[in-house]
Amino acid sequence: MRSPILQAATKYLLPILLLFSFFLLLRGHYYPGGGFVGGLVASIAFVLHSFANGTESTMKLLKHKPLSLIPIGLGISATSVSLPLLFGLPPMTGLWFDEPIPVIGMIGSSLFFDLGVYLVVIGVVLTILFTIALDNLSDKT
Amino acid sequence: MLLTVLSGLFFSCLTIPFGKMLKTKWSILLPIVPLLLFAFFLTQIPLISSGNSLYQHINWISSLGVNFDFKLDGLSLLFSLLITGIGTAIFVYARSYLKGHRYYDRFFGYLFLFMAAMLGVVLSNNILLLFIFWELTSISSFFLIGFNNDNAESRKSAITSFCITGLGGFFLLAGLILLGNIADTFVISELIQAKDLILNHQLYPVAVIFLCIGAFTKSAQFPFHFWLPGAMKAPTPVSAYLHSATMVKAGIYLLARFTPILGGTPLWNNTLMIVGGITMLYAAIHSLFRIDLKGILAYSTISVLGVLTFLLGIGTKEAVTAASVFLLAHALYKATLFLVTGIIDHETGTRDISLLSGLGKVMFPVAIAGSLAALSSAGVPLTFGFIGKDLIYEATLHTPQINFKWVLTGLAIATNVGLVAAGFMAGFKPFFGKLPQQFAGVHLPYTSMWIPPLVLGVLGVIFGCAPGITGHLLTEQVAKNIIHHEITAPLKIYHGFNQVLILSLSTLAVGTLVYLMNKASSRKLAFIARFKALSPEQIIIGCGEDLLKISAWATSLSHNGYLRSYHLKIILFAEALLAYKLWHSGSISIDLNMLTQPGLYEIAVALVFVGALGIMVSTSSRLTAVVSMSIIGYCTCLIFVFYSAPDLAMTQFTIDTLSTVLFVLVLYRLPSFINLASRKILYRDAAVSIGFGLILSLIALKVWSEPITKDISHFYGENAYLLAKGKNVVNVILVDFRGIDTMFETVVLSIAALGVYSLIRLRLKPTEKE
Numbered sequence: 001m002r003s004p005i006l007q008a009a010t011k012y013l014l015p016i017l018l019l020f021s022f023f024l025l026l027r028g029h030y031y032p033g034g035g036f037v038g039g040l041v042a043s044i045a046f047v048l049h050s051f052a053n054g055t056e057s058t059m060k061l062l063k064h065k066p067l068s069l070i071p072i073g074l075g076i077s078a079t080s081v082s083l084p085l086l087f088g089l090p091p092m093t094g095l096w097f098d099e100p101i102p103v104i105g106m107i108g109s110s111l112f113f114d115l116g117v118y119l120v121v122i123g124v125v126l127t128i129l130f131t132i133a134l135d136n137l138s139d140k141t
Numbered sequence: 142m143l144l145t146v147l148s149g150l151f152f153s154c155l156t157i158p159f160g161k162m163l164k165t166k167w168s169i170l171l172p173i174v175p176l177l178l179f180a181f182f183l184t185q186i187p188l189i190s191s192g193n194s195l196y197q198h199i200n201w202i203s204s205l206g207v208n209f210d211f212k213l214d215g216l217s218l219l220f221s222l223l224i225t226g227i228g229t230a231i232f233v234y235a236r237s238y239l240k241g242h243r244y245y246d247r248f249f250g251y252l253f254l255f256m257a258a259m260l261g262v263v264l265s266n267n268i269l270l271l272f273i274f275w276e277l278t279s280i281s282s283f284f285l286i287g288f289n290n291d292n293a294e295s296r297k298s299a300i301t302s303f304c305i306t307g308l309g310g311f312f313l314l315a316g317l318i319l320l321g322n323i324a325d326t327f328v329i330s331e332l333i334q335a336k337d338l339i340l341n342h343q344l345y346p347v348a349v350i351f352l353c354i355g356a357f358t359k360s361a362q363f364p365f366h367f368w369l370p371g372a373m374k375a376p377t378p379v380s381a382y383l384h385s386a387t388m389v390k391a392g393i394y395l396l397a398r399f400t401p402i403l404g405g406t407p408l409w410n411n412t413l414m415i416v417g418g419i420t421m422l423y424a425a426i427h428s429l430f431r432i433d434l435k436g437i438l439a440y441s442t443i444s445v446l447g448v449l450t451f452l453l454g455i456g457t458k459e460a461v462t463a464a465s466v467f468l469l470a471h472a473l474y475k476a477t478l479f480l481v482t483g484i485i486d487h488e489t490g491t492r493d494i495s496l497l498s499g500l501g502k503v504m505f506p507v508a509i510a511g512s513l514a515a516l517s518s519a520g521v522p523l524t525f526g527f528i529g530k531d532l533i534y535e536a537t538l539h540t541p542q543i544n545f546k547w548v549l550t551g552l553a554i555a556t557n558v559g560l561v562a563a564g565f566m567a568g569f570k571p572f573f574g575k576l577p578q579q580f581a582g583v584h585l586p587y588t589s590m591w592i593p594p595l596v597l598g599v600l601g602v603i604f605g606c607a608p609g610i611t612g613h614l615l616t617e618q619v620a621k622n623i624i625h626h627e628i629t630a631p632l633k634i635y636h637g638f639n640q641v642l643i644l645s646l647s648t649l650a651v652g653t654l655v656y657l658m659n660k661a662s663s664r665k666l667a668f669i670a671r672f673k674a675l676s677p678e679q680i681i682i683g684c685g686e687d688l689l690k691i692s693a694w695a696t697s698l699s700h701n702g703y704l705r706s707y708h709l710k711i712i713l714f715a716e717a718l719l720a721y722k723l724w725h726s727g728s729i730s731i732d733l734n735m736l737t738q739p740g741l742y743e744i745a746v747a748l749v750f751v752g753a754l755g756i757m758v759s760t761s762s763r764l765t766a767v768v769s770m771s772i773i774g775y776c777t778c779l780i781f782v783f784y785s786a787p788d789l790a791m792t793q794f795t796i797d798t799l800s801t802v803l804f805v806l807v808l809y810r811l812p813s814f815i816n817l818a819s820r821k822i823l824y825r826d827a828a829v830s831i832g833f834g835l836i837l838s839l840i841a842l843k844v845w846s847e848p849i850t851k852d853i854s855h856f857y858g859e860n861a862y863l864l865a866k867g868k869n870v871v872n873v874i875l876v877d878f879r880g881i882d883t884m885f886e887t888v889v890l891s892i893a894a895l896g897v898y899s900l901i902r903l904r905l906k907p908t909e910k911e
Contacts, residue, residue, distance in 0.1 A: 024791075028869060028872045028876075029866070029867040029868070029869060029872055029873065029876075030867060030868040030869055031868070031869055032787035032788045032791060032869060032871075033788075033791070033869070033872070034788070034869070034871075034872040034875060034876070035876070036792065036875070037788070037791045037792050037795060040792070040795035040796065040799060041795055043795075043799060044795060044798055044799060047799070047802055067894070067895075067898060070891045070894060070895075073887070074887060074888065074891060077884055077887060078884070081880065081881070081884060094864075094865055094866065094877055096866060108866060110865065110867070110873075110876040110877050110880070113876050113877075113880060113883075113884075114872075114876050116887070117876070117883060117887055120887040120890060120891060121887075121890070123891070123894065124890045124891060124893065124894040125799060127894040127895075127897065127898050128803070128893075128894055128897045128898075129799070129802060129803060129806060131897055131898050131901050131902065132803070132806045132807060132897070132901065133806050135901050135902075136806065136809050136810065
């Protein structure tokens with residue numbers, strides 16, 4: 001049963017929620033938020049979309065399997081952890097640009113670390129939920 | 142020296158991308174690696190034989206005392222030469238032996254890995270580093286023994302040998318850590334200086350026993366010897382490399398290396414002498430009853446390993462010299478015999494010596510190699526084996542325990558008689574006599590297969606003809622490293638007509654006689670098989686099976702497949718632990734004045750909370766239960782919001798939303814809800830859950846009444862902005878101060894996702910299910 005109201009709403013809600021999740025990620029260093037919550041919010045956005053339009057169309061929207069987000073996220077986190085090694089510093093040392101960037105603010109390696117967490121969380125949540133959902137679907141047919 | 146070890150590991154990795162290339166004629170490049178390493182170690186001979194050692198130190202995990210400390214002295218050099226020299230022969234041989242094998246590339250990958258691990262063991266000057274390489278030899282040998290992985294027997298023997306050597310590895314690690322803690326250093330050359338401290342420590346006997354168990358399992362000493370004959374399921378080049386020249390000798394190396402640290406006490410000497418003595422005689426007798434060529438060689442190898450242990454146990458100058466010479470002699474002739482066996486097996490398809498004879502007519506060079514090795518193993522004059530046997534008698538005759546002189550010598554004679562006969566059975570029997578009709582079509586193998594054994598066999602004679610040079614260049618330094626005394630007696634072919642010579646020659650005569658009398662037949666095999674029930678093999682395997690039964694019982698008790706039973710056990714266990722701790726932490730006093738007055742919002746939320754709880758417990762629909770649970774979750778969120786914890790509230794909110802979705806998706810799979818639980822079970826579950834809630838509430842109250850140390854929160858509060866440029870302390874802790882934790886948490890999450898994905902997506906056909 002598809003609800004046209006929900007379908008119409010998600011059309012606008014999905015981008016807004018994604019933007020909000022990214023906003024949460026960026027502000028995490030100074031105000032409540034962060035990669036983990038941001039990732040969860042983004043996942044909720046996609047789950048909402050899948051409720052409205054069916055999991056298969058969400059998968060089509062994503063183009064790639066959410067599973068592929070996991071290695072990308074882990075890679076980004078690991079890079080930001082080990083990047084200071086190149087400069088002869090212990091791993092996980094925070095590296096920062098000197099000047100703040102407009103809108104975003106200060107950018108440092110911990111932001112990239114958080115970005116990795118963000119992607120991993122989306123990947124993990126969507127993989128688990130969508131795998132089960134698609135499995136249920138394939139059983140039905 | 143680090144490079145020599147790493148090169149093996151490096152080339153092992155290279156076999157992955159270049160595996161396909163190796164199956165073509167590029168495989169000619171393979172033996173070059175061990176050959177270059179061999180050449181490197183050869184160039185070190187002048188330095189080492191003048192009494193110097195080579196050191197290398199690279200920091201690794203200094204805080205734990207684990208560093209890349211390497212040391213090349215006489216003992217290490219002899220082993221390194223054996224590993225790389227015989228390694229070269231094996232690489233050349235195996236190239237042809239395994240030609241066209243499906244896992245050709247894999248085999249050389251394992252072999253490189255093994256060679257690197259062995260070099261690591263003998264070059265390490267740090268006992269923890271040594272242990273790491275020690276375990277690596279066990280692991281790589283597991284793959285080599287089980288190389289024919291489509292054969293159940295082969296897999297089983299790989300597991301047996303891995304279990305036995307792995308068990309020994311545990312003891313070894315314990316022993317090494319004990320030693321390291323006593324002397325407060327993990328460096329071998331420093332441990333030697335701390336010898337007095339170690340010998341007088343009360344844990345000294347424990348360390349010795351642990352270390353010995355490690356060495357005995359690796360070197361197949363009684364009662365752990367049985368894995369070695371089992372390991373003969375491996376391809377023959379592996380048997381030749383691992384089970385004659387290198388891996389089994391790692392245990393001997395360990396004992397020799399630790400003699401200057403632990404040796405010289407009655408405990409050490411007697412343990413080694415008794416275990417070595419039993420092993421050498423037991424295995425020598427056993428070898429006479431075998432009819433499989435590899436079986437004979439396996440038991441005679443065990444016997445020789447026993448002799449080496451026994452000699453190290455005697456521990457005099459003569460004994461140690463004998464051990465170092467015999468080690469080299471044995472490696473040369475036993476590797477030859479194994480390679481010859483491999484050729485026979487490869488060309489005729491059988492290893493049964495009651496069938497084999499007269500092969501000398503069709504494969505003459507192989508026969509020469511085999512005979513030379515057999516002569517060396519028998520200790521015929523002018524072979525290196527002769528020098529070795531001479532020295533053994535010299536050692537037993539000059540033992541400090543004068544009373545046991547003849548007992549020890551007698552043991553050695555009996556063992557050597559067995560070894561002479563076993564050597565002849567393996568090296569002579571297949572080649573002489575009449576050639577049976579069925580083998581008339583047998584021909585010489587590839588040149589690269591018969592050259593290596595021939596070279597090794599001839600080397601045995603060259604060393605035997607010039608023992609003085611060999612002794613000066615190699616074995617003198619080895620002996621010096623073991624007992625830390627100058628050894629001045631040079632090796633000679635002829636010492637004059639004395640007791641030793643008489644013993645040597647009579648051993649040879651009796652051994653030959655035994656060989657001629659002892660006709661190989663399967664009847665004898667059946668005879669010895671009757672004693673199998675009494676053998677340590679059966680006892681240890683029996684113990685292993687009992688262990689499996691116990692674990693099966695324990696598993697079915699705790700791991701019965703019912704989720705509810707798991708939950709019950711986990712919660713009960715947590716309750717017991719927490720209640721115990723609470724009980725012992727004194728009384729709880731609640732200061733009502735410190736509580737905040739509940740406002741309107743709090744009371745409203747609490748009412749919703751209780752209402753949802755009531756619905757959840759009483760409903761008969763799963764969906765209603767899930768929804769009420771998420772209401773409870775949202776109420777908790779609101780509480781977080783009221784008490785200014787926005788981060789927690791946000792996370793709780795999103796998690797609750799997603800877990801409800803997950804629940805709904807899973808609920809779809811379940812059949813409709815029927816309450817099958819009896820009243821009794823309901824009461825039990827209620828009691829457990831109320832108990833859990835009660836305990837947690839008590840803990841929460843307890844936390845409130847405990848004096849709180851705020852050092853940590855102050856530290857984070859003050860430094861979050863200074864050190865990490867963040868104002869949100871929670872986030873700064875997550876991504877910066879405790880970032881590694883977060884990193885691994887994300888890894889755990891990823892593993893969970895992969896688990897779900899693969900469990901659900903893996904659709905096995907009914908035929909694939911086991």
